Amino acid sequence: MPKTLNSLMKHLRDSGIDINGSGQKRRLKNIGYYHGYKGYRFAGKAANRLPLTDFSQVAALYDLDTQLKALFYSRVMAIETALKNYTLEAVLRDAKSEAFEDIWRKSLADYRSCTGGTYRKAWEKRQRLRGEIDSIIFYNHKSRDVIGHFRDADKDIPIWAIFEVMTLGNFGSFYECLDRRVKTAIVRDIGMPFNLDSEQRLKDMIFTLKDFRNAIAHNGVVLDVRFQSGSINTGVAQLLKQETCVGKIDFTDITDYVILLVYLMRRMGFTKTECKQLVAGYEAILERYRSELPINIYSKLIKTSTRGKLTALRQFVSNG
Template identity: 70%
Template structure:
């Protein structure tokens, strides 16, 4: 039987979490079953239970999470748009055309960089075919409800690449980038200003997929506080990149601070102003300070590592020095 609000309050009390009164009852109703009970009982995995003792701690964790998403979402949108624009410019220059069919044959040819008899060739060729299916799928799903696609459908003309980019998810975009010829990828990372002594073309792909997980969690109101949104292992090359470029060590993307650093890195590399970058850093630190005071330390420290403050100081220094 589904739990009524009263029975859920009783269940919380039975679980050792104090809750009472009309105010907390209304708060629980507004948060819902997942965010008001299930979502914040653990860190990362369900077995990592938190020693919660009062419903106010759950609401504080929810507020913490919501403030992070409010801070990060507009920056994610700006970075996503910028990444697409850098890529679009490089693709147009390489293919000399905005036609997807031309780009498909001239620029989405990364598989040719491998020996035709190799496993890598077969995998890259398969990824390219899968990308074609994805592109056809997003065009079909949007041909009625997005003007940017419907216009070209009604005109019975080919849909240009810039219009396709408008309806791509970040995951679709990551697959598109992965299939590009190495010369196009090299042009993109050179334009961004990523280092030449690392495999920046590959690292940018890993950055896109790391941010894709964060972006999806934010957009769908998933919990981001404990980075449970990660869908896979984060490439260790990103640790080396942040260490070399920002001078920040021990970045392993096991807490949300490291994703903030990654956003700051990309924003500054793509010439967002120093003020914009500092606003992200300072906004994040202000959120940390508020909830460090509102939550018991044994709960707060499960989410935010003690290295967060020093990492943010180093990020500020990077922003100040990066031209």
């Protein structure tokens, strides 16, 4: 039988979390049981329980997470849009056409440079991409004007219209299937380094951002990076360390995602002021909740290396 709010409060008290009064009862109701307790009782994985003793600590964790998502959302969306635009420009230039069928034949041809088992896997990825794009067109032709317009006019749907309705995951698959010459054009335009296989690293970054973006957009917990769907290629950390001079990057805490956002923003020509605002906003949020949360809770989420990383990141922005 579903628990009432009163019984949920009793359950929290039985779990060692002090919660009392109409104010905390209302707060629990407003933020929900999952976010109010379940989502914040551990860091990263269920076995890593946080030493919570009072509902005010749970509420502070919820507020910390919410403010981080609000800070990151517009930046992640701006980067997603920019990545698509850099890619769109390179694809149109390579295929000399905006028709998807022309791009499919000319530019989405990474598999041709592969051999043996690698060839088969790359060919299969390309075929899966075709299925993804066909599904995107089918599921959006009724609800999205940009697709429906070309359907009603019996015209080929241009690649830019498909990009409008692509998820970041779809886009990552699209980028992965591009011929290496197109990937090279993209990373050169962004300004990524020549010596660290930037073509591959950008793909890794896109899928890293995909998990991050989805957690933000769907109100998942982000502050302990539990949203990661798999390991992140160590080459991403190597590239970021070389480019930003920030050490100890391993994507086991949220600060490293700030570094990734700032790096891409700066390489894409976002202003120094925009980048500094992101870093300053992140620092301000951390400072507030470092004073509101017990150190034995805060330190399980935010590493002691954070301050040094942000100092180096500000220097990268100033020098960039």
